Amino acid sequence: MNLKQLSELLGLSQTTVSRALNGYPEVNQATRERVLKAVKETGYRPNKAAQRLATGKAGSIGLVMPTETGHYSDVHFGEFLSGLGEAAVRHDFHFVIMPADPQDEIGALRRLAASGNVDALFLAYMRTNDPRLAMLKSLPIPFLVHGRSLGSEPDYPYLDVDNEQAFHDAAKLLLQLGHKRIALINGPEHLDFAIRRRMGLATALCDKGLMLGPEHMHHSIMTDEHGQLAMERFLRLPERPTGVLCSSTVLALGAVRAINQAGLKLGEDISLIAHDDVLPLLRPENFSVPLTTTRSSLRAAGSRIAERLIGSLQQKADMPEQELWKAELIVRASTGPALA
Template identity: 65%
Template sequence: MNLKQLSELLGLSQTTISRALNGYPEVGEETRQRVMKAARETGYRPNRAAQRLATGKAGSLGLVMPISPEQSSDIHFAEFQSGLAEVCLRHEFHFVIIPSQPKEEQQAIRGLVSSGAVDAYYLAYMREKDPRIAMAKSLPVPFVVHGRSLGLKTDYPFLDVDNEGAFREATDLLIGLGHRRFGLLNGPVELDFAQRRRLGVDQALTSAGLTLSENAITNGPMSDEWGYRHMKHLLGLPERPTAILCASTVLALGAVRALDEAGLVLGRDLSLIAHDDDLPLLKPQNFTVPLTTTMSSLRNAGRRVAERLIAEITDPQHGPPLQEVWQAELVVRASTGPAPG
């Protein structure tokens, strides 16, 4: 089935069919649905090259990814990209990744936009007062921020998790179990999500008349090795924490290894809560002692960012909400128990 045959079948012009399939607002909803139904039933697939020439659209989403020798690979990034790629594939969009030096990221974004290679893009790894947002708002291409930026007015399109609320709720649970000495294995200190998680912990502790000792906080890459080394540091403190919050189940994997080496029993000698990004190869319920977690799927976030960007391209007048904050789910398992006497 080609465009001409579909046109003859429906008694509509080829232009009307093309515009209906591409979401142009001047095509009525009844006609659009009729065209979409016929396309599904006949197996019609538009010629993407011709479609791009006709619409002036690249049919691509983009990301500029800073790369430096000291950066380690990130399983969390890969999980988000998997969700985004699923949606791109379903809508026959390409996904373009442009590597850049960290100091040249803004220049690379401007170059990507001016090249016409993408119709929309997203920003990730938000920092406090992130200058990329003002730059993105000045460019003529839709964008979505994955996360938020502390210190800036939230007048830009974003999708984020309520990291502050999640770690406040997790800390409240531990306080309710009688814990008074806390440790935090957090992500990189410059990133917004890590700052918000620290805020959530501080808020809960302050309300209970407690404080988080600075030597009981570590910030760094969310890796198994970092979790292991810095859990050993926390266990070596004169007054070691009885409750630990981890920014990721990957960090928790290393932390639990350090606990096992020290002969401590999770949930009895020390309680631990981790954030669960719903990583398929690291399920918290499959730890030797199942982990209590705050859970929000990174893959679902990737899917949603792609859906929002594509909607903004294909139907900008009826696009999704400008801002979304997802609530994490607190799932209680065996890794949390009463504070040891």
């Protein structure tokens, strides 16, 4: 089934069918619905090259992925991309990934925007006073940020999790259970989400007249190996922490391993709360001691970002400019009262 055959089947001109498929406002709703129904029934798929020539649109979302020798693959980013891809497929969009040297992200974003291969960009791994924001605002195509940037005016479109509140709530639970020495196994310290999670814990401790000391903090890429190394260091302290917050279930996997190897019982000798990105292969309820978590799905975030970007390209009026999701605190067996 090609465009000519579809137009003959409907008794419409090829121009009308094409405009209906591409969202032109001059096509009335009844005609648009009739065309979309025929597309679904016949399995027609538009020629992307012809569609691009007709509309000037690529039908693609773009992102820059920093990569270099020794760069770790990130299961969290993979889960986010899965959500992005699911939404793109629903709307017959592609997404284009441009690998780039980490020192040339701004240049790579400019080149990708200028290539004509994408209609919109999204940005991740936000930092304090992120210089990429000003550059994106200067481009003639829409963009969306996953996260936020401390120190920057919040005048850009974003979707973020309230990381500060999530870790404040998690710390508050441990404090209510009598814990006073609470440690943090966090992501890279220059990333915005890690900064906000540290702030949430520090504020909760301060409310009780306590402090988050440097000996109780660890920042690294979020792998199980780094989670184990951090927990082993905490357990060697003269006064080890009785409660620990982890920025990922991946970090928690290593932390729990260190706790077990030390002969300690999770939820009794030491309590642990992890942030759960809802990774399908690492469910907190399947740990030997089910983990208490702050829960927010990365896949759902990826899907929502794609829906918002595509919606903005289709000029849908109901798309918000900014969203801040609240994480859900789910209490399981890895948290218990502090030992006297």
